[in-house]
Amino acid sequence: MLMNSTKLMFMMFLTLSTVMVYSSSSFIMSWLSMEINLISFLPIITKSKKMKDQSMKYFIIQSLSSSMMLLSIIMNFKIETPINFENLMMMSLMMKMGMIPFHLWILSFMEKLTWMKCLLMNTIQKLSPIVIISQMINFKTTILPMVLSLFMAPISMIKVNSIKKMMTYSSIYNSPWMISSIYISKNVFMLFFLIYSTMNFLFSKKMNEQNIMFFNQITEKTSSSKINLMINLISMSGMPPTMGFFPKWIILSKMNEISILISIMMLFSTIISSFIYLKILSSILLNQSTKKKFFKSMNFNETELVMNLMGTINFILFKPN
Known part of the structure; x- marks a missing residue:
């Protein structure tokens, strides 16, 4: 995503509004x-005629x-209301x-966005609603939507x-x-948000x-690209001992007290998601394209490997209190 002065200004307002939600102490200020x-x-998302329809849908x-x-x-300010x-x-x-x-709206919306804008939707745009949920809603009310x-x-x-x-469903699962x-x-x-955003950034940048x-495009890539993709997806699914599992391990240990x-x-949903990720990866790794590969073979990128080795080190050094 190219950053001109206009987009930079809107990105600053986007970040500032998220900070305002985090620091506000009234309902009206959070809404504003x-x-x-x-x-x-x-x-930021409006670029072409195709995106104008999607931006209207988003609006x-x-x-x-x-x-x-x-x-x-407004209902909260009334003394007696028939609806909670x-x-x-x-x-x-x-x-x-x-x-x-x-x-359903976010699936078709994300399909039209570029990868960097998808990253914004999966990370920064989730901060404000999550902060408001924690400030205004009882935990018991959130149980059914979470399940x-x-x-x-x-x-x-x-x-x-x-x-x-797949990234959209992964974002819904991590919410x-x-x-x-x-x-x-x-x-x-x-x-959790920092690690999740880092994994999303590495994955979106690579894509x-x-x-x-689409997944069938990956079969034409080299083995090193497939391994990089596999490491990213396994970490995002939260399989041990990758970096993505480390914050989930802390959340699970603390959630036992609540x-x-x-x-x-x-725990069961993590097992299901890990199985589905492995099923997707097995089909990618086992399928080989019959096309002659004219493109230059890419060098193995060690960023994902180093990030996930840090997850193993975190298991050794840190314990949830």
Whole structure:
């Protein structure tokens, strides 16, 4: 994503609005900060005529969810309400994040974005709703949406052929982990978010450099490229002893003190997602293209290997208290 002065300005507003949500102490300020975030993000994603339709779709969905959020805030000021405002607030924030069952819009939307803009959707754009969930909603209200996303997202990933859709389902699957981590501790949340963002950045950068959109394109790549992809996906799925498992291990150990049932569900969903990732990777690694490879063989990139070896070192040095 090329950064001219206009995009740089909107990126600054995007970051500033996220910080405003994190530091605000009132409902109205949080809502206003999310509106600034929406207005800042729209010019970033609007580039071609094809994206103008998608940006309008994004604007309508976000506006609808913001209206629901504002309605829930107004309901909260009333003494007696027939509907619990937390349920309406949770629905609006789920719609903003694209969590199941409000996820259909984000699948088609992410398909049209570039890889770097997909990275923004999977990382920075999730911060504000997650912070508001932790500030305004009771943990018990979030259990059902979290369980739905934990189990439905990996299962929906089985028949997917597009890598961007796979990344979207992976983002939906990791959203309950982010929500759980911020209820445990802000430090745990920042650790998980930092590692998750780093893994997403490495993966998106690689896909962007090699211009890969679908899994069948990977079969034409060299063995070193396939191994790099395998290391990235295994780490993002949270398999031990990779770097991606290290924050999830901390979240699971802390979640036992809050709810053993939720931690068991998280563990089972991790097993399901790891199995599906391995199934995808096995088909990629075993399939070989019959085309003659005229392109230059790429050197093995050691970034992913070093990052995941750091995960093994973290197991040795750190223990969750």
